[in-house]
Amino acid sequence: MHIPDGFIDGKTAVVTAVISAVGVGFALRQVRRELPPRRVPLLGLAAAFLFAAQMVNFPVAGGTSGHLVGGTLVAALLGPSAAVVVVTTVLIVQCFLFQDGGVMALGADVFNMAILNSVIGYMIYRMVCHWLTGIRGRVTAIAFAAWCATVLAAICCAGQLAWSGTIPWSVAFPAMATVHMFIGVGEGLISALVFLAVYRARPDLITETTLTDQPQRLGELVRYGLLVTLGVAVFVAPFACSWPDGLDSVADKFGFSHKMAPLLPAPAPNYQVPGIHWAVGATAMAGAAGSLIVFVLALLMGRWLVPKPKDL
């Protein structure tokens, strides 16, 4: 999902850069406040770990392979702010050292993969852990959260591409969302398996504090939530507002959404790619159904991986 330079335009680059700078700045402050000095090198090592782990290919059917992106995993292991810092670091090194992802696109990549992915992933993880307790619950939670985070990040990426006029929303959204619904399964599975492996061998290394406390955590999440909502509102809402209208013409859709978001410049004219205009609605429904299916799968996986809990 690393966006190359030239695929997003100036305004998108600036807006994402500003939002991301705020988000990362906030994450750094949180980390400085929470993380004991002993754990500071862990951020850098976790980033190196994520990169090295991404090189491990998990074979999937037909010669393709999946690999871990890891934002949600790191958030579950080290906390959401640490995850933001870690993934941002990975993206910066990937950009400057391996030329993976554009320089101007860094703002967008950081927003999608470091902030949105980690924060939403973490929120969903915590929510599910709240309902399903014990390690089994955690496994289910992380699998489901990682899937959701992957799909949502992809949707946001599609929004940025559409906002830049590179690819119309009616193509970008279905394409990115459906592909990542499949990729997300791998991500969820790997995240859960790795989390479980770490938990079994060295539970003390999971520095993400217990799920009980933290009004501070709530405050932190609220602030991230606002930032994420802003980003989503800018990049996704103008388009998302349109598809429930079904077969209305594209121009009408943009007239409508323009009223809803008067402060935003109108996105580039959306093309009517032949036969694809229903894809947006279909994708949205698939997404909703998909999340339900994935949740059930995650539950089953939790049961299978973690034998009947004795205590906890």
Add this chain to the structure above:
Amino acid sequence: MNTAIEITNLKYSYHDGTEALRGVSFRVAPGECVALLGPNGSGKSTLLLHLNGILPEKLSGDGTVKILGEPVTPKNLETIRRQVGLVFQDPDDQLFCPTVQEDVAFGPQQLGLGDAEGAARGQKALVQVGLAGFGRRATHHLSHGEKRRVCLAGVLACEPAILVLDEPTSDLDPRGRREFKALLRQIPATKLIATHDLELVVELCSRAIVLDRGSVVADGPMFELLNDEKLMLEHGLERPHILRHQHPH
């Protein structure tokens, strides 16, 4: 001062309760070169980490460690670490800066010397270990032997009175080992070396301490200890071949 290192009845247990050190006591005189021997898991590394206050995590009072007459306390850690240079077992753990010159200058700079002075000390230490032109090299590109020498330089740059080394020649090829031993021989500081390299012990050390399962089981002149075949075998070591044809110095 007649003791550089004085350890009295030192005890330490890991988080899970296993006892790592059970009442260790010994002394090292200034200028001595002492070998710390023992099978894997005997507690050597754990012991060494007590010499500059990294362990115990909470200074409790299970035994005392005195460096140059001063007990190690949370308040004087800075002074202790100025005097005790610890070279870690895995050079990758110690070489954390991007370039060689940054890494060797790290110690002096942390100890309060300015950037320029720190760099100068670092450069001097690099010359001392025979890596004069290596300043700009990236640390992750060095060979294993070079990494070990840079680690030594980084510690020497702090000009410590006491040098503590944890398995300094493991993983080195024969030439690397020879070069490293030659370097160590030239350093006048008090030395405590935990090692499996018995040839190094014979060549450099006058005294040996054997640690097994957290206790000192032998402490005496190197030649005598290493020649005691029964003692060596009993504690997971062996009598080095080199001694079979040597005379005591």
Add this chain to the structure above:
Amino acid sequence: MSVHLVNHHHGQPDSLVHRLPAALKLSVALVIIVATVLTPIQWLAWFVGVAGLLVLTMLLSRLPLFFVFRRLLVLSPFVLGVVLVNAFQPAGRDKWLAVAIKSVLCLLTVILVSNTTPFSQILRVLKSIRVPALLITTIALMHRYLFVLMDEAERMRRARASRTFTRGRRFHWRALATVVGQLFIRASERAERIYDAMCARGWK
């Protein structure tokens, strides 16, 4: 393991371009990238000019052309996607041409800068523009231990593979996940040892 992706070219010792100050290279690169993205495709002169400058720099830098070309190829699936989508549009040709040309030029710029500038110098420039210290340290440590961890991952993977006799994919996933889990554990333990090593040399 696809190590070729990681192929950062460090064989080439020197050239005029290598010796230029990092700050200069990075600022020029940034200007080129931003200007290229913002310039409308119709102003062909700009793109031709930039392309010329980049090709000249590439030749001066003595980087192997094949290496550069291979790194540029990474863009092909993205560009292909955009081409396909926009091929059927009225104003499509301008669009995909713009994306293709801009992305290639920008990527070429980054390839040239990153392969002629040691990473430690890039970090120093970032520090000078007031990027927060915690982030700089994290980036520095990631870069330092990247290759160490990748080596560990490869060794563990090979050791695992040597003991894998079943072809079952299910077991394979769990085995790989254990490897990755172990990698995290080792990374965490190493992080603690690094902290100890930093303290040992006076870090506060």
